[in-house]
Amino acid sequence: MKFKIGDIYHGFKLIEEKNIEELNSVTRIFEHVKSGARLLHIENDDDNKVFSIGFRTPPKNNNGLPHILEHSVLCGSRKFPTKEPFVELIKGSLNTFLNAMTFSDKTIYPLASKNEKDFVNLMDVYLDAVFYPNLYSKPEILMQEGWHYELENKEDKLTYKGVVYNEMKGAFSSPEGSLMRKIQESLFPDTSYGVESGGDPEFIPDLTQEEFTEFHKKYYHPSNSYIFLYGDGNIEEQLQFISEKYLNNFDRIQIDSAIKLQKPFSKMEEVKMDYPISCDDEEEGKTFLSLNFVSGDNISQPEMHLALEILEYLLLESAAAPLKKALVDAEIGKDVFGSFDNSILQPVFSIVVKNSNESEKEKFKEVVFTTLKNLVRDGIDKKLIEACINITEFKLREADLGGFPKGLFYYITSMDSWLYDKDPTMHLEYESYLSKIKAALTTNYFEKLIEKYLIKNNHSSMVILNGKKGLAEKKSKVTEEKLEKYKASLSEKQVEEIVKSTKDLKERQMTPDPVEVLETIPLLELSDIEKKVEHLPLKENDEHGVKVLSHNIFTNKIAYINILFDAKKVDVELIPYVTLLSTILGRVSTQNTNYSDLSNEVNIHTGGIHFTTDVYGENENFEKYNPKLVVKSKALISSIPRLFDIIAEIISLTKFDEKKRLKELIQQLKSRYEMKILDRGHMVAAGRITSYFSPASAYIEKTTGISFYKFLNEIEMDFDNKADEIIENLNEVSKIIFNKNNLIISVTGEKDIYTTFAKELPKVISILGDEKLPDAKYDFVLSKDNEGLLTSSDVQYVAKGYNFIKKGYSYSGKMLVLKTIASLDYLWNRVRVQGGAYGGFANIARSGNIVFVSYRDPNVKETLKAYDGICEYIENFEASDREMTKYIIGTISDLDSPLTPSMKGERATAYYIRGITQEQRQKEREEVLSTNADDIKSFKALLSDIIKEDCFCVLGNETKIKDSKEIFTNLVNVFK
Incomplete structure (x- = not known):
């Protein structure tokens, strides 16, 4: 379709059109004449279509109103009155991205899908949510997503609860996050950037229903909106849909939402x-x-x-x-x-x-x-x-x-x-x-x-x-005393009202939406789904006596070359040194080049050279796994010769004896792990618990988990005495690993890339050892430690699980549908909606590991009890054909996440090493597509066996965990 500047297309006036070579795209800026909405369209051949609508939402104070509103508009609307339309979309759409985000000055609602029909469905639900949310008539939405007083019985202690309230308690537990907030506050005392748009837990309970609805009324209007369309979709149909279904219902108004400039300071x-x-x-x-x-x-x-x-x-x-x-x-x-x-x-x-x-x-x-x-x-x-x-x-x-969809990155930019x-x-x-x-x-x-x-x-x-020290306890005590004082000031009738509102909210949360309400959410049919699993190109070659996996994929002349060295020859006591080695390589000097010049050479001639560790569990065999040290690199085809020169130099000539530099890197690595433990506690807890029963996870725990952090802490605290031993161990591990036996190289790119790669490969092969070494014996002691992992965090990350293969069960693709149901039905409602945690997830892997884990959770015992209840839930599980279709589509959406060319090469390589064939992947997909309600109910025995193992760990607030110390076998101070 040809466009003309100044013409009107379904109510949208075209303001500007131009080619942007950098994006290989045409961009068009529109304005909706009646409503004043702005729209940016980026047209290209990308089939991963993106839509987003955003609003300028400057906060006035620290009560988190923009953030709570972002959550709340997705809790039911005029056309889609279900309590959780957002979750229904995750369960049953082919979205490649679906979320909402609050920034310091804006709130955006982005989505992406490769399926045109699905894309329009998602757009419809999101537009109805932002313009016609149910939050005006249902105060329970603010109570659930923002905050409320919780009191189940008159004699109980009064507490605060709410999803955003607990999310921000978790966010404020990160010192780095607190620092960034304080920085903005210090530089912008007179503008909206000086307050926390996400909400400060101390002030979130100041937010009232009236203020909440007024903010929506003021800012969530088309005249204050920024709409975005990207990809290969039918722009004319999209403009018509947005205009006729939504924007034509509004008239242009003046909205004062301008972001003010902070006047410069005269001094620091x-x-x-x-x-x-x-x-x-x-x-x-x-x-x-x-x-x-x-x-x-x-x-x-x-x-x-x-x-x-x-x-x-x-x-x-x-x-x-x-x-x-x-x-x-x-x-x-x-x-x-x-x-x-x-x-x-x-x-x-x-x-x-x-x-x-x-x-x-x-x-x-x-x-x-x-x-x-x-x-x-x-x-x-x-x-x-x-x-x-x-x-x-x-x-x-x-x-x-x-x-991450490109379109969304371009929208945010x-x-x-x-x-x-x-x-x-x-x-x-x-x-x-x-x-x-x-x-x-x-x-x-x-x-x-x-x-x-x-x-x-x-x-x-x-x-x-x-x-x-003691600040978390002091803050907790202040909140407790404030609530005690407030409760004491209430009449008996007012206390009963809070008890009733608590009960009413829980009843609403526990009451399923009626079928006719759920069916308002648009749903694709199984016939809309691709039945065949995507083919990932892989050809096995032999180059100079080394196994090479080539992936002939268009990469626009960029070579992605991953060199995977066998790490299973390294003795058990040296396992942490594999990760330490991967961190140090390329960041210390070589015999020829100091580390600063080496860094410059890498950045001038390549797109990056990174050393990392990975563990590939064998397909459906929890006892066997292949640890690797991986050199990940990328460069233009013309730079492959220099890329291999640099890799060969780093591998063969690194100087591990620069003690000062080595100490600096260990200190920095320890610092980053502290950040990881506080910011990604759910992943840390999930990794820790699987190490209780999985040999592969026990290995991973020693290379990237809390055990590895403890190793870093030990060598950093006593570095001066241990330096020579550390250097000796790094040298030894380097000699063991950089060996061409069991070496696998993965090359992703076009044919001419492979030709250049094969020609230059001897530069690396020639400097490798070729001694045949025996595999090390890893007899990890696997035990149910049921730890309380103590930190200064204000929230918990609660994990429970076991390995179903150890209990005699086999993996099936139908388990992925079970995972969707467990995560997005059961855990979402029990752990997030009712429990107040920011998230609750189920993880089910081919290795046999099943883990339930919560994220930024105010609870300990209550969440463990919720996990135990999944057996009864599955035993009584019922679903219509439509509901099962929804769960299957959501599961396929996960399986079909878009992959970049480099990701396709890495995924194909991982399948190869793990022994997962194209036929097995196809079988898994067919099992997903054929899942019915009886299949889900049949997993009751498996889940019962998992739960009976009573294998759990909790990472989080020291006081909160110690309050439940009787349930733990060990209490561990993480950072000591």
């Missing part, structure tokens, strides 16, 4: 706050120091959006980063990192030192500014600049976002200007900015940026975050 502000640490921790060395700068704006100088991002990487993220090196050398703290937040009107550049002390603040400031001034005076190393620009350009052109009334394509057209930035190779471009935005910038702050 200093702000201090405490964050909780465990009672057994030391306060010494637990301080975060940060220097933060408001760096211009997102709209007047669009190239700064990209230039400052590169500068942050150059100064603080690259292995050759000079500011990071100066701070590490000054021994102010044990980890250094930076951030550049360009998702807001006035971007923020931050420099952070972790595990420091407040007494170091002046030294911190001095080192930062002295280093920056020296860089301006002496100039930045041009090789470093070239490296940082090249790696950024490579990523921009590759546009490989993993499973467009909002960095569109939200502030500027051209939405401003930051998508990067070529002209990149050309200007490349001039830095012959000018003092980045030096000027440092001077303007960092050295001579008074709109800045020093934020100091001190670790404080």
Whole structure:
């Protein structure tokens, strides 16, 4: 269809149309004449279609209103009055992405699907949700998603409960998250960026129903909306649908939602706050120091959006980063990192030192500014600049976002200007900015940026975050006393009203939606689903005596080469060193090149070389697994020769005896693991519990779990005494692993990529050992430890499970449908809706492992009891054909998550190593498609056997876990 600027298409006036070469797309900007809605369309041949609608939603205070509203509009609407339409869509659509997100100044509702019919269905539910939500007539929605007083019996203690309330208690448990919030507060005291849009648990209970509905009425109007369409869909039909079904019902109005600029400071502000640490921790060395700068704006100088991002990487993220090196050398703290937040009107550049002390603040400031001034005076190393620009350009052109839809990334990027009334394509057209930035190779471009935005910038702050023992307990006590005082002030009638509202809410939550209400949610038919499993190309070759798996896939001249070394020859006591080795390689010097120059070489000539560990469990055999150390690399075809030169140098010539650098890397790795444990506690707990009964998981626990963190803690605390032993062990593990026996190489790309790869491969093969080594014996002691894993977190992550193969059962694809039902019906209702946790999931794997796990959960025993109830739920399970179709479609949606070319190569390689054939994958799909309600009920015995094992662990709040100490076999302080 041809478009003409100024013409009107189904109520939308075309304002602008242009080609954007960087995206290989045509973009069109529309405005809906009647309602005032803005719409950006990006047309190309991508079949992963994306729709999103967003609103400018500046918060006024810390009660979390924008965030709670984001949850609540998806709890039923005019056309789709079911209590949880969002969950119904996850259960029964072919979505490739479905979510909602609250930012500091906007709320967005994105979705994606490859199926046109499904795409329109999803769009319909989302548009009805944002414009016609049931939250006006159902106050229980705010109670459930936001907060409410919970009181089951008159004599009980009064508590707060709510999904967002507990989500944010978890978010505030992360010191890094608390630091970023305090940074914004310190720099924007007079604007909406100075408050927490997600909500501070202390203030969430201040939110009233009246304020809640007023916010929706004001901001959720088409005149304040930003609509986005992307991909190969029928744009004319999409515009007609959006206009006729929704936008034509509204008239254009004036809405004051403009984001205000913060007036610059005349001098740097200093702000201090405490964050909780465990009672057994030391306060010494637990301080975060940060220097933060408001760096211009997102709209007047669009190239700064990209230039400052590169500068942050150059100064603080690259292995050759000079500011990071100066701070590490000054021994102010044990980890250094930076951030550049360009998702807001006035971007923020931050420099952070972790595990420091407040007494170091002046030294911190001095080192930062002295280093920056020296860089301006002496100039930045041009090789470093070239490296940082090249790696950024490579990523921009590759546009490989993993499973994340490209369209959604482009929408979020467009909002960095569109939200502030500027051209939405401003930051998508990067070529002209990149050309200007490349001039830095012959000018003092980045030096000027440092001077303007960092050295001579008074709109800045020093934020100091001190670790404080007992703070979590103190805050908990204050909340408890506040609730006690409030309850004491109530009349008997008022107390009874709270008891009644608690009971009424629970009854509403436990009452299933009527069939006719559930059937308002549009549903595809099984005939809409592809019956054949996707073929992943794989050809087994022999090159120079090494097994090579080639994946002939179009990659636009980028070679993805993964080298998988056998790690099962490494003795059991050295297993943690496999991960340590993978972390250090490429980040310490070699005999030929210092680590800064090595980092520059990697970034100039490649798209990245990364060393990691992985464990491939054998198909349906929980006892057998293949641990690997993997070299993941990517480069343009022309750079393959240099790529292999660098890999060969790192593998054969790395110097492990640079003690100072080695200590720095161990400290940084330990710091990142602390962050992981607090931020991704559900994954940590799930990994820990499976190590009780699975040999493969026991191995993984030693390489990436809490056991590995304990190993890091031990060698970091006593590094000076252990340094020689650590170096010796790294050398030994390196010699064992870098051996061409059992080596597998995976190459993804076009035919000419493979030709170049095969020609250059001897560079790597020739430096490998070829001694035939025996497999190490791993007789892990598997025991039901049922641990309470103690942290300073304000929430819990509760895991329970076992291995069904150990109990005599076999894997079936029908179990994936069981997983969908368990996660999105039973656990969603019991753990999230009724229990107040942010999430509850079931995981069922071919290895036989079944794990139930909760996320940001206020409970311990109650969640374990909920897991136990799944047997009765499955025993009484009933579902119509329509409902079973819904569960099957949702399961297929999971199986068919979009894969990038590199992901296809990696997935095919994993199937090969695990022994999973195309026929077995097809059988699994057919089992999913043929699942019926009786199949689900038949899993009752299996689940009963799993639950009877009573195998569980809980990671979370020290006090909360100790309150239930009688149920645990061991209590473990995670960070000690």
